[in-house]
Amino acid sequence: MDVLPNEILLLIFSHLGVEDIVTRAQHVCKRWRLLCARSGMWKDLVYVPGKRVSEKEVYEVIRQAPKLRRVCLDRSMDTDTFIDNVRRFCQDIRELRVTPISWCGLSSRHIRALVTRYPDIETLGVSLGEESPRESLQLIGSLGNLRSLELFGFNSEDWVGEWRVLADGCPSLERLDFSCYGLKVTPEDLAYFLSRKKDLLRYLRVTCPRLDTETVKLLGQCITLEELRVVHMPQDTPVDLRPLVGLPRLKSLGLRY
Incomplete structure (x- = not known):
């Protein structure tokens, strides 16, 4: 191997997982350690902690991976400790997804800490656990480089109007998904969002209990849209959906009743 x-070693390393690089490869010799420390090595690596790995082992991997840029947590762990460890040891997170395992979501304190530490984050997937998410959404809206946002949440019937802070922020947002775990958006809020993001959106997935003519008209003006999913749309929707047919870049359309 010496x-x-x-270039060949880096190609081999590119087929390894985060755990293999952190716990094995970078400890073989000085040369390998220097190669593993290159930023390019970590550009596309995603750390997804295994469900059978102890929390102690997860935190040890994070501690030894300061160049880590992409993390996806989809297992039960103490959220406070996990986020604190990521913030402490990872220098430049560009993608963070924390899938909700319980009914608890991230507070505005968590969101503020993440936004402050990683202002250039590009992909974010989090659960909002507060009755009113305004402060958290305002913080997310301040992320100038955010390109993809996936929001999880519950009992959002009282969040009418809160989504508009995202429409007024997130200038680079191309992908938006808030169709999971009961998040519902009113046609009025969706129309407001589309009126400001229709020239940017490439992917939109939303739970909307009803569609009106204005919303469908705005959807038909999203000329960059490539994929559209509308969930829980009433079967008796009286709106003419033909404006969606003319979207020039649309590759996938799903209307779930």
Whole structure:
């Protein structure tokens, strides 16, 4: 292995998982450690902690991976400790997804800590656990480089109007998904959002209990839209959906009743 050029070693390393790099490869020798420390090595690596791995082992991986840029947590762990460890040891997180395992979501304190630590984050998937998410959404809206946002939440019937702070922020947002775990958006809020993001959106998935003519008209003006999913749409929707047919880049359309 000593005779292999760096380019070949990096190609081999690119097929390893985060755990293999952190706990094995970078400890073999000084040369390998320096190669593993290159930022390019971590560009596309995603750390997804295994469900059978102890929390102690998860935190040890995070501690030894300061270049880690992408993390997806979809197992039960103490959220406070997990986020604190990521913030403490990972220098430049660009993708963070914390899938809700319980009914608890992230508070505005968590969101503020993440936004402050990683202002250039590009992909974010979090659960909002508060009755009113305004402060959290305002913080998320301040992220200038955010391109993809996936929101989980519960009991959102009282969140009318709260979504508009996202429409007024997130200038780079291309992908939006708030169709999971009961998040519902009114046609008025959706129309407001589309009126400001129709020239940027490439992917939209939303739970909307009803569609009106204005909302469908605005959807038909989203000329960059490639995928559209509307969930829980009433079967007796009287609105003419033909404006959606003319979307020039649309590759996938799903209307779930």
